[in-house]
Amino acid sequence: MLESTVAAIRPLDEAAMTTARELQGRLTKPAGSLGALEPLSVRLAGLAGTCPPPLPDQAAVAIFAGDHGVHAQGVSPWPQEVTAQMIGNFLAGGAVVNAFARQAGASVTVVDVGVATPLSATPPDPA
Known part of the structure; x- marks a missing residue:
């Protein structure tokens, strides 16, 4: 391949x-x-090779999520726990990226590439 x-x-x-x-x-x-x-x-x-380019047959969005780990040094105002909260929102379909994906008929996949906070197996309710 x-x-x-x-x-x-x-x-x-x-x-x-x-x-x-x-x-x-x-x-x-x-x-x-x-x-x-x-x-x-x-x-x-x-x-x-054409304009406009064709839309993919099966559109997909991948979100690669990882912590930066620099909150304690004052580099970022958001602690690592916020990453897990954001992932929960992505998984529940409540983020802007989810709205865009729905509009385009795309799937959304979150890939954990280094999140310190344990993630829940069950997505939270976005309401």
Whole structure:
């Protein structure tokens, strides 16, 4: 699978990227107002070779959650327990990312990559 994936990689399609930039310039919004989404849309068009790029058949959102561990040193105002609370909200479907995912028909998966607080096996009620 890795070999076939690597073999399928090709250079970005410059024509599709130009079309995407032109499309961004025609939209009724201030230039740059969508932040990182604008260059991302151009890159996705380049990767797909067409503008607009096709939507994935099975959209998915992955949230990789881990603690920073620097609250005690005053670097962050939020203690590590907040990470677990946020994960609970993601799992319960109560976060903004969940609303966006529902709108797009995407699944949401949370991956624990280093959360110090033990996580509950049962998601909390978002209400």
